[in-house]
Amino acid sequence: MLIKHFKGWELPDSQLTPENLFFSKRTLLKGAGLLGANLLMPTSIQAQGADPSSALYPFKRNETYTLDGKNITPENINGNYNNFYEFGQSKQIAKAAQALKTRPWLIKIDGMVEKPFEIGFDDLIKSMPLEERNYRHRCVEAWSMAVNWSGFPLKALLAMAKPLSGAKYVQLQTFLDTSIAPAQKQSWYPWPYTEGLSIAEANNDLAFMVTGAYGKPLANQHGAPLRLAVPWKYGFKSVKSINRITFTDVRPKTYWEALQSAEYGFWANVNPAVPHPRWSQADEEVIGTGSRVPTLIFNGYEKYVADIYKGMEKERLYI
């Protein structure tokens, strides 16, 4: 039953059938109504309004993580081609995602830490080392973008959270609110969306907590007000709209693993030589360019992260 629902999922967009059983008929109809109106909407309606953090932008550029500027995916393309299944199955969820209320936004830090606490997003962002980075983004569906993110290193948040020495993993969780995200009523999916990293991955300098894009607070469709970017992994690891961060000594079961572990594992590092069970990962469509390019091992970030996985060759590192 689960697998039946799941078939066709995460196929390249062109191969998706509108009759996918992912959502109830009602949600599908609603989604279809939104679609047409949606295509060219501005990407950050809310960010241009009264976002309390907007005065902090732009952040200082971190020169270690710059891609060629002309390769950055234009904001209006990136902001109108999203995966955020809480708001629907289509890539055009930008308008539906405006239902997300990003203030007040409390983030709970719990599990194996010295002392669990909650912190408001605006207090958190003020206490973090803020910077701008350009990152590639490679979705498991074999498409990619390059994004100008703003945020802070996840390791700075770990330092604030003070995990116990026995903690081995960090789990990051998306909000759960069916009144905002109707898709979360679909009880056969393991909502809320959760992801996880090992502590070594979370402490790697590349692991980035994103608060903004293109020099402004994050647009809702990108996972405002706080999402992860782990660019050496498939995009589904980069969990959006995080409101809970839990430290644990047990490897957390992620959303996609719970749905279909044969196709989506915990590590999910990008590797062109390891195909998805239903399609090749050898190359990728660069959204907005009409061209395909070869996919790179660890999405081009091998020199930063390959060491993490030394001695772990028995793990399913690339699914």
Ligand SMILES: Nc1nc2c(c(=O)[nH]1)N[C@H]1C(S)=C(S)[C@@H](COP(=O)(O)O)O[C@H]1N2
């Ligand atoms: N909570 C949540 N986070 C999520 C997703 C999602 O559906 N829900 N989709 C993931 C996938 S598959 C991708 S490719 C990226 C897309 O990020 P973008 O829309 O900002 O490009 O978000 C990831 N994070």
Ligand SMILES: [Mo]
């Ligand atoms: Mo994705």
